[in-house]
Amino acid sequence: xxxxxxxxxxxxxxxxxxxxxxxxxxxxxxxxxxxxxxxxxxxxxxxxxxxxxxxxxxxxxxxxxxxxxxxxxxxxxxxxxxxxxxxxxxxxxxxxxxxxxxxxxxxxxxxxxxxxxxxxxxxxxxxxxxxxxxxxxxxxxxxxxxxxxxxxxxxxxxxxxxxxxxxxxxxxxxxxxxxxxxxxxxxxxxxxxxxxxxxxxxxxxxxxxxxxxxxxxxxxxx
Amino acid sequence: xxxxxxxxxxxxxxxxxxxxxxxxxxxxxxxxxxxxxxxxxxxxxxxxxxxxxxxxxxxxxxxxxxxxxxxxxxxxxxxxxxxxxxxxxxxxxxxxxxxxxxxxxxxxxxxxxxxxxxxxxxxxxxxxxxxxxxxxxxxxxxxxxxxxxxxxxxxxxxxxxxxxxxxxxxx
Numbered sequence: 057x058x059x060x061x062x063x064x065x066x067x068x069x070x071x072x073x074x075x076x077x078x079x080x081x082x083x084x085x086x087x088x089x090x091x092x093x094x095x096x097x098x099x100x101x102x103x104x105x106x107x108x109x110x111x112x113x114x115x116x117x118x119x120x121x122x123x124x125x126x127x128x129x130x131x132x133x134x135x136x137x138x139x140x141x142x143x144x145x146x147x148x149x150x151x152x153x154x155x156x157x158x159x160x161x162x163x164x165x166x167x168x169x170x171x172x173x174x175x176x177x178x179x180x181x182x183x184x185x186x187x188x189x190x191x192x193x194x195x196x197x198x199x200x201x202x203x204x205x206x207x208x209x210x211x212x213x214x215x216x217x218x219x220x221x222x223x224x225x226x227x228x229x230x231x232x233x234x235x236x237x238x239x240x241x242x243x244x245x246x247x248x249x250x251x252x253x254x255x256x257x258x259x260x261x262x263x264x265x266x267x268x269x270x271x272x273x274x275x276x277x278x
Numbered sequence: 279x280x281x282x283x284x285x286x287x288x289x290x291x292x293x294x295x296x297x298x299x300x301x302x303x304x305x306x307x308x309x310x311x312x313x314x315x316x317x318x319x320x321x322x323x324x325x326x327x328x329x330x331x332x333x334x335x336x337x338x339x340x341x342x343x344x345x346x347x348x349x350x351x352x353x354x355x356x357x358x359x360x361x362x363x364x365x366x367x368x369x370x371x372x373x374x375x376x377x378x379x380x381x382x383x384x385x386x387x388x389x390x391x392x393x394x395x396x397x398x399x400x401x402x403x404x405x406x407x408x409x410x411x412x413x414x415x416x417x418x419x420x421x422x423x424x425x426x427x428x429x430x431x432x433x434x435x436x437x438x439x440x441x442x443x444x445x446x447x448x449x
Contacts (some may be wrong), residue, residue, distance in 0.1 A: 060396045063392075064395055064396065070300060080317060
């Protein structure tokens, strides 16, 4: 029998020790003073890495190697693009894609791109699709295509750099669940490497999926 | 946010953030990492919270989002998860331990829904907002989660109160 009271009692015992919490508070305050994260929502990114090879057994996830590269400098080119240089001298172009979602508000389909809202109900009803595009002066283009309805939708987000698509993913209303891999299942790439320290042979284009200020997680481009 | 305000919020909601993350990732180390990230986001954010409730729901949502990020990461998806919930979370009491084992055996979306609904006391609409799901979907998740828990815990039923969903938040 599922007894909510027993469950609440059990959850109540799940606590963080006071000394650990205190340590986290101090560390967070120290970190905030030192580092401003360059990304707000780096979901996927495309990267061209000169002289880097992902030395991974391509179809063998177990063989994925961990490499680590220290990021030396980060220069923001535009709102979607940043240029990074590692301590080893490799240059990486990173494209960050904003958070996108469609909310069903009393039957109205509201597309949210980076907290900017627009009602796309009519477009979906009449054409079955809605396309949001934005191009920066530096020629980085974000494209968000929504199909379906307020209840059941699918969003394809893609980025183009100088006319060439460099990354895309698709998510849908069915994927609000939190199971791993749901959004990333249909990336155009499916192998990954975590970079943090040079030393392995790399010479292939990669996608950067995450960057926390010190290390980047990358995926090789097929 | 001032250091003092941040400290108060961290003290007040640290366990909440940790529990949300733990229900998502079932791993103490990852849950602590998520907690640290959420605290950093809280400290960095310029948002003016209208009330304690507003702050709490913002933290719930951010905790879910950060947990999601971790669950989606390539490394996490291609690694065998080290599920250690029993190392810390399993209460000594047999009934509680069995119940937590059953809850932790559910899918992530069900675990989080159960946690937010039953422990945090969120309405269906609030759970939906935190998980970025439709309220009707959350209702379905709750029903399924309870059905699975009922089956897992091998009992005769949960009683009348368990067969409906608190829907005050929907109106």
